[in-house]
Amino acid sequence: FNTYSRNKRSMVIDTTTVEGQALARQVVSKSDVMIENFRPGLLKRFGLDYDSVRDEMPRLIYCSLKGYLPGPYDNRLALDEVVQMMGGLAFMTGPVGKPMRAGASVNDIMGGMFGVIAIQAALADRAQTGRGAYIQSALFENNVFLMAQAMMYERVTGLASVPYSVKDSPWPVYDLFDTKDGEKIFVSIVGEEHWRGFCTEFGLGAWLNDPRLATSQGRVDHRSWMIPEIGALLTERTLKELSATFERLELPFAPVNKPGDLFDDAHLNASGGLLDMTTVDGVQVRTPALPFSIDGQRLQKRRDPPQIGEHTHEVLAELGLIG
Numbered sequence: 001f002n003t004y005s006r007n008k009r010s011m012v013i014d015t016t017t018v019e020g021q022a023l024a025r026q027v028v029s030k031s032d033v034m035i036e037n038f039r040p041g042l043l044k045r046f047g048l049d050y051d052s053v054r055d056e057m058p059r060l061i062y063c064s065l066k067g068y069l070p071g072p073y074d075n076r077l078a079l080d081e082v083v084q085m086m087g088g089l090a091f092m093t094g095p096v097g098k099p100m101r102a103g104a105s106v107n108d109i110m111g112g113m114f115g116v117i118a119i120q121a122a123l124a125d126r127a128q129t130g131r132g133a134y135i136q137s138a139l140f141e142n143n144v145f146l147m148a149q150a151m152m153y154e155r156v157t158g159l160a161s162v163p164y165s166v167k168d169s170p171w172p173v174y175d176l177f178d179t180k181d182g183e184k185i186f187v188s189i190v191g192e193e194h195w196r197g198f199c200t201e202f203g204l205g206a207w208l209n210d211p212r213l214a215t216s217q218g219r220v221d222h223r224s225w226m227i228p229e230i231g232a233l234l235t236e237r238t239l240k241e242l243s244a245t246f247e248r249l250e251l252p253f254a255p256v257n258k259p260g261d262l263f264d265d266a267h268l269n270a271s272g273g274l275l276d277m278t279t280v281d282g283v284q285v286r287t288p289a290l291p292f293s294i295d296g297q298r299l300q301k302r303r304d305p306p307q308i309g310e311h312t313h314e315v316l317a318e319l320g321l322i323g
Contacts, residue, residue, distance in 0.1 A: 002279040003287060005305035011316070012309035015046045023321065024048055029057050030319045033119055037065040040075050050134045061122045063115050063135040070136070078139045080105045087143030088161070092150060095165045106146070107139040114142060172219030173198075176256070177231050183239040188252040190216070197249040202233050262288075272298040280305050 013027070014020040025048065028034050036043060043049040050062045067078025081101045084090045094100030115137035122133035150161045169175070173189035189198050195216075199207050213219050219226060234242060239255055246253040257265075263286055268274050274286045289298045316322045 002277075002285070002305050006275070006277055006287070007302045008306060009303070009311035009315060010306035010308055011312040013312075015048065021046050021048070023316075025053065025056075026321055027316075027319060028053060028060065030321075031060070032123070033061040033063065035063045035065065035115065035119075039077060040066065054132070054134070058132055059126060059130065060132040061119055061126065061135065062132065063119055063137065065111060065115050066136055066138045068140045069138045073140065080107045080139065083107050083140045083143045087140055088147045088150065089143055092147075092161065092163055094163060096163055107142050110146075111137050111139045111142045114145075169223065170220065172216055172223065173227070173230060175227055175230075177234045179237065179239045179242060180235055181238040181240075184256045185234070185239055185242055185246075186254045186256065187234075187246065190252075192216075194249070194251050195219070198251065201245060201249060202230075204233075275301045277301055278304045280307055 011027075013024045015024050024046070028048070036048075041049075044052065047053075050064070053060065053062070066074070067076060067083070068074045081090075084093075084101045084107065085099060087107075089106070090099035090101055093102050115135060118135045118137060122135060126132060153159070154161055171188065171190045172195070173187060176184055176186050179185055189195055196208065199205065207213050211218075212222055213226070237245070243253065243255065262268060263274065265273075268288075273289050275289050277285055277287050279285055289300075292299075313322065
């Protein structure tokens with residue numbers, strides 16, 4: 001709740017009462033967009049499902065965030081981990097024989113994002129037509145969309161997908177290496193300029209003249225002996241030294257950070273990527289900003305996450321529903 005509720009207000013309506021249901025309809029009728037995330041069929045009991053409001057509110061953009069789009073599964077309850085398992089992501093993420101959920105709630109987050117994308121499109125359409133729309137965005141279909149590349153690979157090549165933990169690299173160097181100080185660093189060397197710069201920096205001039213390594217595919221074919229030799233060279237330098245070298249060579253690289261390491265990340269702190277915030281329990285924290293800028297500016301925190309129902313009177317008064 002604290003992570004995604006900044007810049008929001010909170011109001012509470014008891015929709016189990018006739019009065020509450022009527023008030024909720026009034027609030028919705030004065031809104032451009034309604035987003036709901038209740039289990040299938042729940043809002044119909046209160047007269048707040050799309051079919052119950054669309055005739056009265058023809059300009060409303062109504063968005064339902066669900067586990068599944070309409071079909072045989074649409075009455076199932078879904079969680080991020082459930083759809084990762086049935087949607088192939090857990091298979092691709094974990095070791096062989098041990099499917100594993102991704103390290104973030106990717107479908108919960110992206111399902112909401114696709115809902116917002118559709119809402120924006122519907123608002124643009126309404127500006128032209130005057131008509132509202134009914135939008136559904138679902139966790140399972142979002143996960144399937146994430147699997148599009150793997151599904152396409154299977155159909156184009158005729159080969160079955162394998163987990164990334166054992167997948168053969170299509171690139172000459174696209175690997176994780178140990179450093180002198182016991183850390184790990186990911187390095188990618190895919191272009192000719194990168195290859196020449198790396199070999200020159202690390203005293204591998206002979207590799208530049210080796211006909212086996214003259215092409216990118218040749219390097220891929222000889223990864224079995226090439227990668228261990230690169231690994232041995234990199235263990236002679238610390239993470240800090242390697243980071244400075246790869247940045248100078250303009251090679252793609254990355255340290256392996258833990259989530260807590262990001263609070264001290266130089267780029268995030270210099271670019272406004274972390275925002276100061278107070279949780280509903282009064283704890284002072286820092287949290288990631290939205291990952292984009294508009295006209296060079298990052299979007300700022302305007303409000304801390306609200307207490308439940310904190311703004312009920314304020315919102316109802318703004319809508320003219322109470323004196």
